[in-house]
Amino acid sequence: xxxxxxxxxxxxxxxxxxxxxxxxxxxxxxxxxxxxxxxxxxxxxxxxxxxxxxxxxxxxxxxxxxxxxxxxxxxxxxxxxxxxxxxxxxxxxxxxxxxxxxxxxxxxxxxxxxxxxxxxxxxxxxxxx
Numbered sequence: 084x085x086x087x088x089x090x091x092x093x094x095x096x097x098x099x100x101x102x103x104x105x106x107x108x109x110x111x112x113x114x115x116x117x118x119x120x121x122x123x124x125x126x127x128x129x130x131x132x133x134x135x136x137x138x139x140x141x142x143x144x145x146x147x148x149x150x151x152x153x154x155x156x157x158x159x160x161x162x163x164x165x166x167x168x169x170x171x172x173x174x175x176x177x178x179x180x181x182x183x184x185x186x187x188x189x190x191x192x193x194x195x196x197x198x199x200x201x202x203x204x205x206x207x208x209x210x211x212x
Contacts, residue, residue, distance in 0.1 A: 089152060090135035093199045096120065099136045102172045102198060107134075109164035110156050110205060151194075151202035158207055159191045165205035166193035173198040 093099035100122050104114055107124055115132045116123040123132025134152070156162045163180045170176060178194030192206040 086133075088131075088133050088135060090121070090137050091152070091199070091201050092139035092141070093136045094138075094140070095198075096122070096136065096138040098173075098198060102169070102174070103134075103136060105172055106165050106168045106174075106203075106205075107154065109161040109168070110154050111161075112154065151204055153192075153204040153206050156191075156205045156207040158209075159211060162191055162193050162205045162207050166195060169195040169197070169203070174203070177202060178204075 100114065100117070103122070103124060107113065111126050112124050112134070113127070114122050115125045115129075121135055121137040124134040124136075125132040134154075154165070156165065159180070166180050174195040174197050176194075177196050178192070180193035181191065182188075183190045183192055187208070189208055189210045190206065191208075192204055194202065194204050196202055
C-alpha cells in the first residue's frame, strides 16, 4: 500500500468521534486509539490506525475539489449502512448508494460530506453474492 495513513482536521472532536465510530462500523472499522486531541481508526488485527481525526481550531473543508477519502466496504449493504448512518449523524448527501458503471461494472458507492465538510465515499468493487 502506498499510503501509510491519512488524517483530517475537525472542529469538534467529540462530534467527529461519534460520527466516525458509527459510519465506519458497517465497513469493519473502529476506533483503535484515542489520545488528547485526536483519534485513530482501523480494522481489527492491524497494528496501528490508518485513518485519524485531529482537533483543530482552524479545521475547514479541503480546498481541492477532488480531495476525498474512500473507505472499502465488505459488501453493498455496508455501503448503504454507511450512507444512512452518515446522513442521520449530520452529513450531507453527495451521491446516493448505487452503481457507478463509468468506473467499472461493479463499482458500487455512496458519497457524503461529513459535518466538518470533508468528502467521504464508501465503495465496494465486487458483484453481489
